[in-house]
Amino acid sequence: MTSDIHGIHHVGILTRDLDGLERRYASFGFTLSPRSRHLLSAQPGEPPVPGCTANRCALFGGSYIELLGIVDESAPDPWHTKAMADEYEGFRLLNFDTDDVETVKRRLDGAGLRTSGVLDLERDVDTEDGIRTVRARAVHIDPRATPESYLGVAQHLTRQHVHQPRYLDHRNGAHGLSSVLVVADDAEFDAITDRYTHLLQAAPRQDGPRTVLDLAGGRLEIVRASDVGQVLLDEPAPAPSYLAAMTVLVDDVNYARTIVESSDVPTQPTEHGFFVSARDAYGAGLFFTNTP
Numbered sequence: 001m002t003s004d005i006h007g008i009h010h011v012g013i014l015t016r017d018l019d020g021l022e023r024r025y026a027s028f029g030f031t032l033s034p035r036s037r038h039l040l041s042a043q044p045g046e047p048p049v050p051g052c053t054a055n056r057c058a059l060f061g062g063s064y065i066e067l068l069g070i071v072d073e074s075a076p077d078p079w080h081t082k083a084m085a086d087e088y089e090g091f092r093l094l095n096f097d098t099d100d101v102e103t104v105k106r107r108l109d110g111a112g113l114r115t116s117g118v119l120d121l122e123r124d125v126d127t128e129d130g131i132r133t134v135r136a137r138a139v140h141i142d143p144r145a146t147p148e149s150y151l152g153v154a155q156h157l158t159r160q161h162v163h164q165p166r167y168l169d170h171r172n173g174a175h176g177l178s179s180v181l182v183v184a185d186d187a188e189f190d191a192i193t194d195r196y197t198h199l200l201q202a203a204p205r206q207d208g209p210r211t212v213l214d215l216a217g218g219r220l221e222i223v224r225a226s227d228v229g230q231v232l233l234d235e236p237a238p239a240p241s242y243l244a245a246m247t248v249l250v251d252d253v254n255y256a257r258t259i260v261e262s263s264d265v266p267t268q269p270t271e272h273g274f275f276v277s278a279r280d281a282y283g284a285g286l287f288f289t290n291t292p
Helices: 018-027 081-087 101-110 186-200 225-230 253-261
Strands: 005-015 036-040 049-059 064-070 090-098 115-127 130-141 150-156 174-184 205-207 210-215 218-224 242-250 273-276 285-290
Touching (some): 005 081, 005 174, 005 210, 018 049, 049 081, 101 115, 101 130, 101 150, 174 186, 174 285, 186 225, 218 225, 253 273
Parallel strands (some): 005 064, 090 150, 242 285
Antiparallel strands (some): 036 115, 115 130, 130 150, 174 242, 205 210, 210 218, 273 285
């Protein structure tokens, strides 16, 4: 199939303790971009306003991990982040990448999915040429229809201001995200799989207990909750269906493992690398694997 969605745009880990989240991921060997406050629009066409959140990011040139924190409880919350955190904190956000968010929005409307419409996002960042404004557009799917994730599709308008070369060199050798793992409640498994099949316009295939949807830039893996023990060992389950883990590509898994363990965080060996429990990574399981 040909899709207007190309791969993983970014994943997001949500917390009210952004300081602690930053320290933990820096200790894993990730280089983080400077903290940046969000300017958000509540409705399509409305000007962005300062919101309650800020972020730091581990950037890989294409995809990135967003460390998202609620930093001002009194500020506007047009994207309802505080309600999300009230449910539970951790790995909550999954955004896929497109070059044409308007086309994706029309396709989602045609499939009967309720969306936010196309929203504008801005945040000021420091660049080597001074302060510049990052601009992006995104469409969010109604979270009541996606219990496993706060799901969106995003389009960079100023990619160069986000993926700055000076932030792409990570001590742990990381340089990309290859997959995201969703755990689906058995009763919701078929509906969740069908939703992502249509959203991504990708044909599902089986890889052991995983149902895999391949994209040009990464893949989505879905596993039944009753089978999750074959993929994840004794991991927390914050909800019946949830974002469970991501896979980080590194140059040398042995070297990356040394760095992670030097932060007094235990790791588990896997067939292709190692794993860090969501308990030790602010709610996001982390697979580290060698670049193919």
